[in-house]
Amino acid sequence: MRTQIINFLLEQQNTDGSWGFSPGKAGAIEATAYALMSLTWEEPGRKAIERTLEFLRKTQTARGAWPVTTQDSEEAAWATALAGLALLGFEGTDSMRSAAAQFVVDSFGRHPRPWVLRLADWMRSFDASYVEENRGGWKWNPDTANWVEPTSYALMFLKKFQQSVANSPASGGSTMKPIIAEAELLLYQRMCKEGGWNYGNARVLGEELRPYPLTTAVALIALQNASNPECQKSLGYLQRAVREERSALALCMVAHCFSLYGIQAEPWMQAATVLYSETQFFHNIKTSALAVLALQSLNGKSPFRLAG
């Protein structure tokens, strides 16, 4: 499967060096970032990687960001975080990823609240039992609420970036630390009752909502804290839920997550392989790239893995 997928990815690269989400589609930063990460350790990918790095160089905005696709011009923090994460694997991209990190840091925020509700928050803050609900994180679009996936992508990138520049005097690590801490609190706050995460609503109208394996794996990869009880609870949920999972995309992300947490992941990649023979992952570039990444993670290689 791995060779077939790598060939598929190489064949489907757009002439500008990007990948769309499926063959023939316009370049999307998310698909491009995952494809780039997946080819990092693959010998046949060298030339494709060069073209992708050139594409990312050309399309990065003056503020260090990328829009979600080549058909859009609005800068997107979540897509920028994924591009930045992918660039961490390549030398000579320092200025690009530093600019990307700065943009992601600048995009961190709480969701907009009218002054009356902010006043209510402030008044409640005198109550020792009060927990501030409106925590900072990242959004899909500016001026909306914070959600699990964009927050997780930003965390993955900033944590890895922080580690990559730890010995540099101009690392910006001190400004990132509190942001990372608050964003992690946001994720824990959005966790579902049984553990795990969905897109970011633990309950609606008083009803508990159920978590999803895919977003749970994404959040756990972002947190990477095996000693945290809430991560453990979520891993427990994930180990139960993955048994019924039919999505190759989710299976690959879950397998990668399990690898990072030292949990046996092979059975879930076998399940993904069965789905590949049935559907070829519906020719989805992101799923294909994540499958390669998950297979690499079984051998200890992962662009998501945090040092220590």
Place this chain on the structure above:
Amino acid sequence: MNYPLSTHDSALSTRSQEFSRRCFLKAASTLGLVSLSSCAGRKPTWKKGGYRKPNQSQVAILKAASYDRDLTSVILDGIKSFHLDVVGKRVLLKPNLVEYERDTVINTHPAVIGAAIEAFLKLGAKEVKVGEGPGHRRDTDGLLLASGLYPFLKDTKTQFVDLNLDDIRRMPLQSDFMGIDSLYFADTVLQSDLLVSMPKLKTHHWAGMTLSMKNLFGIVPGVKYGWPKNFLHWHGINESIVDINSTIRSHFSIVDGIVGMEGNGPIQGTPKPVGVLVFGDDPVAVDATCARVVGLKPERIDYLKSAKAFLGNLDPAGIRQLGERVSQVVKPFEVIESFRHLKI
């Protein structure tokens, strides 16, 4: 831990019935609460000629007792009663595919989608595609398999397009209920000749009902607006429904009302057999008729109240009823407390 204000709810919640969150934020932050009255009074406009409300709409209600029967014949009968020009057309079926949970009826049933594929092909469509951009789930591949839709697609060699991950194109909006001038849409939708909205007959805890008009949230791409498409919620669900439908017209609707969902829809509600498929060429008339079928007053559903002014017919006088009469098939739905006022 104690969470006195539910961010989770408020993050997703829509503007109130009277004014938008955006207006509230603007007013509260700049002019104070006194200005709220002016926001409440803002009169949305729509481009004259951008959409022509039909003088007379048609809606057909056909009985279909279960998903096991020959649904292709029912759907063929339904489409034929509209003299819909299908020959040589590129048809895009847009079902409601939200998420999968065993023993629930969240999604348009795959048998209905499969029958519609077959029917449109039989009527001479050049191609039929199925497209959906789920609002919460990114693992659409799993949804196709778990929901049972994949075998129908495979059997008929029908392409499925994840509209969340499609090419995108920015389109000027034909009305300004949201207070913005444009939105991105999935390109496959814009390239189709015949867009068929195929919702499930369900209650909706923010909008009252989710039918053929709300179903078009799925043509707004997630790659641009996220999972959930919080941008739309932030600008008001009802307002977004109207602006999307004023800009992208679904040419035909087929509502899966064989088993609907009552109570706390669109995900956590209760299955309710109704035994009908509802067809129509005017989404406002279709949604209004469906509301009547489940014992709700369409005149009190906010997005329909707005839409009737320029998008389509809500009053029975403007709707030519084919097939069964509403009174013959009515099955009153339970609704959550905040929508009790909708009940007939």
